[in-house]
Amino acid sequence: MAKGDRIAVIGGGLIGTSWAALFMAWGHDVALFEHDETSRKAIPRAIRGPIGQVAELASGLPAPGRLHLADSLEDAVTGAAWIQENVPEKVPLKRAIYAAIETAAPAGVTIASSTSSLVWSELSADMADPSRLITAHPFNPPHLMPLVEMFGPDAARVQAAAAFYRSLGRHPVFLRREAVGHIANRLSSALWREAVNMVAEGIADVDQIDAALVHGPGLRWSVVGAHMAYHLGGGAGGIGHYLSHLGPSQERRWQDLGQPRLDAATCARLVDGIAAEAGGRDIATLEALRDAGLIAVQRALREKRP
Amino acid sequence: MAKGDRIAVIGGGLIGTSWAALFMAWGHDVALFEHDETSRKAIPRAIRGPIGQVAELASGLPAPGRLHLADSLEDAVTGAAWIQENVPEKVPLKRAIYAAIETAAPAGVTIASSTSSLVWSELSADMADPSRLITAHPFNPPHLMPLVEMFGPDAARVQAAAAFYRSLGRHPVFLRREAVGHIANRLSSALWREAVNMVAEGIADVDQIDAALVHGPGLRWSVVGAHMAYHLGGGAGGIGHYLSHLGPSQERRWQDLGQPRLDAATCARLVDGIAAEAGGRDIATLEALRDAGLIAVQRALREKRP
CATH class of the missing domain: 3.40.50.720 (NAD(P)-binding Rossmann-like Domain)
Structure with missing residues (x-):
């Protein structure tokens, strides 16, 4: 151009x-x-x-x-x-x-x-x-x-x-080959499925799940990817050590994840949960906060990602 | 205290x-x-x-x-x-x-x-x-x-x-009730399962998946949670509109996600992929970059999350 x-x-x-x-x-x-x-x-x-x-x-x-x-x-x-x-x-x-x-x-x-x-x-x-x-x-x-x-x-x-x-x-x-949802929406769908599952199963409320993500893995994933996070979580042996020692427990953990349906009861819980999380703030207000946050994080992270 | x-x-x-x-x-x-x-x-x-x-x-x-x-x-x-x-x-x-x-x-x-x-x-x-x-x-x-x-x-x-x-x-x-992995590790496991699946299926390399997360959903989830992100992605109708219009397509997308095994071939791909992403940097160097990033993001986000 x-x-x-x-x-x-x-x-x-x-x-x-x-x-x-x-x-x-x-x-x-x-x-x-x-x-x-x-x-x-x-x-x-x-x-x-x-x-x-x-x-x-x-x-x-x-x-x-x-x-x-x-x-x-x-x-x-x-x-x-x-x-x-x-x-x-x-x-x-x-x-x-x-x-x-x-x-x-x-x-x-x-x-x-x-x-x-x-x-x-x-x-x-x-x-x-x-x-x-x-x-x-x-x-x-x-x-x-x-x-x-x-x-x-x-x-x-x-x-x-x-x-x-x-x-x-x-x-x-x-992408090496085409895939429905490319990469990011496949990751997002996979995570949200479990987020919905926890609401459907009564493990935690919508706002608590969102807070756990924002102050935990989401915060981490703004800096390092999921694969790299396991590399850094594996101690001196990195991801090789992680896979050989904790791979089997990770596979068991995968078996424990849910397969929710977006049925009427679950959708109602999601809608009510978002209303509680939004606390009366309308979408335009929340979007403005989101945008300000996205700008602030990117300014902060220049040159700071591995 | x-x-x-x-x-x-x-x-x-x-x-x-x-x-x-x-x-x-x-x-x-x-x-x-x-x-x-x-x-x-x-x-x-x-x-x-x-x-x-x-x-x-x-x-x-x-x-x-x-x-x-x-x-x-x-x-x-x-x-x-x-x-x-x-x-x-x-x-x-x-x-x-x-x-x-x-x-x-x-x-x-x-x-x-x-x-x-x-x-x-x-x-x-x-x-x-x-x-x-x-x-x-x-x-x-x-x-x-x-x-x-x-x-x-x-x-x-x-x-x-x-x-x-x-x-x-x-x-x-x-948590409303106890659950293995609490909230955050359940979300992390769910996302990583699909991240591993894309490597196993040859859809994308480790470093590209990590980059997609860091510059896409991870960045967003440092500011707004997954449920709230769908609320804000649903237009003026919010999550209620999203669920009624796109709920069925989300359920189809869930069906398309993978169920990988951490077998020897997949583990080898993950280890090789991390080596490529690390580009010779040792774990201590990567950890220091991660920590600096985590500090920078949190300083930037004070008072800026919805």
């Missing part, structure tokens, strides 16, 4: 708008297409806060890029040097969007899909040049969360995309 | 030494009993660093308390106002220790077990006064991690213990 190159953002929901804020904060002009007119009109106002948040996290940013609200997909992608797709998670819809992009966009420009729940092989099946497509899944909200999970069959294209995301302060990671 | 009261720490391994450092940094005198003489002699030197780290996290600390290396369990607990037990995770050993404590310690003083993998009912079975025992599981290392997970049948005693831990800058959470 050279200076002055235009980025097309297709789909202006939460994810698309957040990506657009990130691109603009780093000086790129953005052409954004959102088919719903009410949503589209709200974007210029909604994007101001996120652009300001990026500036809290990064120093030495250039002047923000400009936003062009495109009238059509073709208008957005014509002349684009990068295309980030964020339309709803429906295979036929995304395939139709890629066909339209292949017709209108410059040949060879990368199409990066933000898909969270679909995989490359499903999405690329009808493309004239499937190698143009990569999956590049951000963690919500993309302008505050550094993670971008990447997969594509063309290694050089994936590496070039990673370099672009790194230039925006992102931290790309790479 | 009044000023000048003495705390008995039974077992001077990693956990006992870290607790002792925390107690001393907050001005309490500690009587520590460790039966292994070589280990016992190393403690006065090993404890200096952790005491200094507590001071990096807390302001307004009093002058540190004194350390008495006790010659016997009886010496340690005689006159103690609080007893924190950290001996190896063996039921007969812990039961024998509690019997000795009940004979030698002042009547009614709380015995708090740091057990990570045993539960209250197993541990208390032979006690003259089982109500004296609580489980108070810290997250390693206790002097840097705020979490203490608590369970006991005597609600007033548990609440008094929680007040004591809060006075040391800890964040106690409460």
Whole structure:
């Protein structure tokens, strides 16, 4: 991406708008297409806060890029040097969007899909040049969360995309093969299953489980990953020692984890538990606290992770 | 706990030494009993660093308390106002220790077990006064991690213990009923199972999985818990909207998670993966980076969590 190159953002929901804020904060002009007119009109106002948040996290940013609200997909992608797709998670819809992009966009420009729940092989099946497509899944909200999970069959294209995301302060990671939920949402689902299980089984309340995570493993995992944590928990012998001495007890512990259902009774407990944890604070208030926390942690951790 | 009261720490391994450092940094005198003489002699030197780290996290600390290396369990607990037990995770050993404590310690003083993998009912079975025992599981290392997970049948005693831990800058959470692994290790095990599964299945390498966690969900969970994260990810309708619209897809996602074994091939992949992630850095270097990160995040997050 050279200076002055235009980025097309297709789909202006939460994810698309957040990506657009990130691109603009780093000086790129953005052409954004959102088919719903009410949503589209709200974007210029909604994007101001996120652009300001990026500036809290990064120093030495250039002047923000400009936003062009495109009238059509073709208008957005014509002349684009990068295309980030964020339309709803429906295979036929995304395939139709890629066909339209292949017709209108410059040949060879990368199409990066933000898909969270679909995989490359499903999405690329009808493309004239499937190698143009990569999956590049951000963690919500993309302008505050550094993670971008990447997969594509063309290694050089994936590496070039990673370099672009790194230039925006992102931290790309790479899958060896495609998987539903990529990496992070698989980890999140696995943890939340047990969090739900403990509520369903009456082991602990919602707010206590959240507090245990935030002041325990979540705090640790903001600094070191789960594998590395076991390496450092194994004493001088590291993970090799851990696996040989405590591997069997870990396997027994796995057997003790639950397989909850999200039935009506469990859902009611979750809703009531969140109400108790929120303590009357509305979602906007909680989101603002979350965002301030995410910014504070990232500022604190610069250069401090193993 | 009044000023000048003495705390008995039974077992001077990693956990006992870290607790002792925390107690001393907050001005309490500690009587520590460790039966292994070589280990016992190393403690006065090993404890200096952790005491200094507590001071990096807390302001307004009093002058540190004194350390008495006790010659016997009886010496340690005689006159103690609080007893924190950290001996190896063996039921007969812990039961024998509690019997000795009940004979030698002042009547009614709380015995708090740091057990990570045993539960209250197993541990208390032979006690003259089982109500004296609580489980108070810290997250390693206790002097840097705020979490203490608590369970006991005597609600007033548990609440008094929680007040004591809060006075040391800890964040106690409460189980409604005892559970193997309490809360945090159940969450950790559940997440690590899928992290191992992705390595075993060749979806991603160890270092990429750790990076995805640290820059994605781990970062988020240092600020907001897993339940709250779904509340904030559900739009204006919160977790109720999330559960009714995406509950079924979450249940399908749970079905797609793996059930790995820690067999020789998977263990070899984990060990090799950690070696690649460590990149030649030894455990002491990585631990120092971890500790600096944990301190930095907690300083940054004061007053910033929802």
